[in-house]
Each structure stands twice: as structure tokens, then as C-alpha cells.
Amino acid sequence: MGINIEQYKEISLLLKQQKVTLVAVSKTKPVEDILALYNLGQRDFGENYVQELVEKYKLLPKDIRWHFIGHLQSNKVKQIAPFVSLIHSVDSEKLLKEINKEAKKNNRIIDCLLQVYIAKEESKFGLNDEELEELIPEIAATNSTNLFKNISIKGLMGMASFSDDKEVVRKEFRHLKCLFDKLQTTNYKLQTISMGMSADYEIAIEEGSNMVRIGSLLFGKRETVKP
Numbered sequence: 414m415g416i417n418i419e420q421y422k423e424i425s426l427l428l429k430q431q432k433v434t435l436v437a438v439s440k441t442k443p444v445e446d447i448l449a450l451y452n453l454g455q456r457d458f459g460e461n462y463v464q465e466l467v468e469k470y471k472l473l474p475k476d477i478r479w480h481f482i483g484h485l486q487s488n489k490v491k492q493i494a495p496f497v498s499l500i501h502s503v504d505s506e507k508l509l510k511e512i513n514k515e516a517k518k519n520n521r522i523i524d525c526l527l528q529v530y531i532a533k534e535e536s537k538f539g540l541n542d543e544e545l546e547e548l549i550p551e552i553a554a555t556n557s558t559n560l561f562k563n564i565s566i567k568g569l570m571g572m573a574s575f576s577d578d579k580e581v582v583r584k585e586f587r588h589l590k591c592l593f594d595k596l597q598t599t600n601y602k603l604q605t606i607s608m609g610m611s612a613d614y615e616i617a618i619e620e621g622s623n624m625v626r627i628g629s630l631l632f633g634k635r636e637t638v639k640p
């Protein structure tokens with residue numbers, strides 16, 4: 414077990430002081446590890462895979478706030494719609510519609526972040542700047558009309574390049590913060606900017622992040638890399 418309790422205590426205290434929400438990314442990790450952090454007071458956990466999240470949800474305390482941070486297929490939304498706390502990875506209008514539909518069925522409003530593509534790498538999911546601009550009227554509409562009555566778009570999420578060049582990473586985070594600030598000038602107020610992982614959360618916070626998603630630093634390295 415690679416879980417690092419001392420590291421958790423240190424990081425969570427530091428983040429609390431900076432008013433940054435810590436999402437403990439528990440993908441591929443057993444429920445015992447999640448419970449260990451839960452017993453220290455951690456309530457926000459992030460998962461990437463629908464099936465894994467559903468299984469963990471069933472087994473673990475119901476006051477955990479589950480964050481879905483992986484790529485989400487429309488046909489799987491219904492499995493997490495009854496309980497998910499925040500979906501970080503909305504990257505299309507089609508997905509927004511599906512989440513809205515399933516949220517309605519469950520008689521709830523689901524909080525979402527739009528995932529923006531900020532990295533150089535090709536493999537990352539997310540909206541590019543243009544696609545984000547196109548979705549802005551939709552964002553405003555969630556507030557002012559009945560269009561997406563069961564969705565609340567709370568902000569943006571982004572992943573920086575996996576790069577040792579800290580200036581590249583910093584620039585990408587700065588770009589996301591810039592988009593975030595730009596959207597604030599519409600009539601819709603965003604609250605959450607989810608950026609920063611184990612390797613780059615300190616830079617992300619310096620650049621304005623208020624929610625970080627940290628996995629390996631707390632739970633130890635992951636052995637298997639699922640697609």
C-alpha cells in the first residue's frame with residue numbers, strides 16, 4: 414500500500430489555508446485506501462471510470478462527494494447521474510444534453526465543469542478555445558432559460574502538458590485562468606477552476622486554481638494504466 418498519510422495531512426492543511434479544494438484522485442485504488450483518507454476528514458474523491466466509481470459509491474459512506482474526472486461517454490451518464498457531485502469533464506453539447514436529461518430523471522441539478530484543452534499533446538480530451546466560445550451562450554442559457562434546467566455549469570477544468578518544462582505548464586494554466594476570467598464578464602458567474610495534479614498543483618495554484626486533483630502523491634503510484 415503506497416498511501417501516504419503524512420503527505421495527505423500536510424497537503425490538505427496547506428490547501429485549506431489557501432482555500433483550494435482538494436479532490437483526492439482514487440482511481441485504481443482500493444476502498445480501504447479511500448476509507449483511510451475519509452477517516453482523516455477527506456470528503457472529495459475523484460474517479461475516472463464509470464464502473465469503478467459506481468462500485469465504490471455502493472461500498473463507501475454516502476457523504477462522500479464523488480467527482481467524475483475522466484472522459485465520459487454519453488451512454489454511461491445514467492449510471493452516475495443519481496449521485497455524482499461534480500462532473501469535471503464535459504466536452505460537448507451532446508454530453509451536456511445527456512447529463513441534463515439524466516439529471517432531470519433523477520430530479521436533481523448536476524454541477525459540471527467544461528473541460529478545456531490546454532496542453533500541447535494530441536491525446537488530451539477537451540474543448541478548444543473556439544468550441545468553448547461556441548458553448549458560452551449555452552452556459553448563459555443554463556442560468557436564464559429552461560434549456561438546461563438540470564445542469565449548473567460551475568467552471569472550467571484543464572490538464573497541462575506532461576512536461577518537465579515548468580514554464581510550458583505555467584503558460585497553459587495561465588491560459589485557462591485567462592479564459593475563466595473572460596467568462597466571468599458574461600452574466601454567468603463561474604466559481605470553480607479545476608487545474609493541477611500531483612506533479613504541477615503548486616504551479617496551478619500560483620496561477621489561480623481553486624480545485625486540485627491529486628492522486629499518486631496521496632495514494633502512491635498507480636500500477637496499471639487503463640485507457
Ligand SMILES: *Cc1c(COP(=O)(O)O)cnc(C)c1O
Nearest residue numbers: 438482610611612626627628629
Ligand atoms: C489521474 C488523474 C489525476 C491525478 O493524477 P496524479 O498525477 O496521480 O495526481 C488528475 N486529473 C485527471 C483528469 C486524472 O485522470
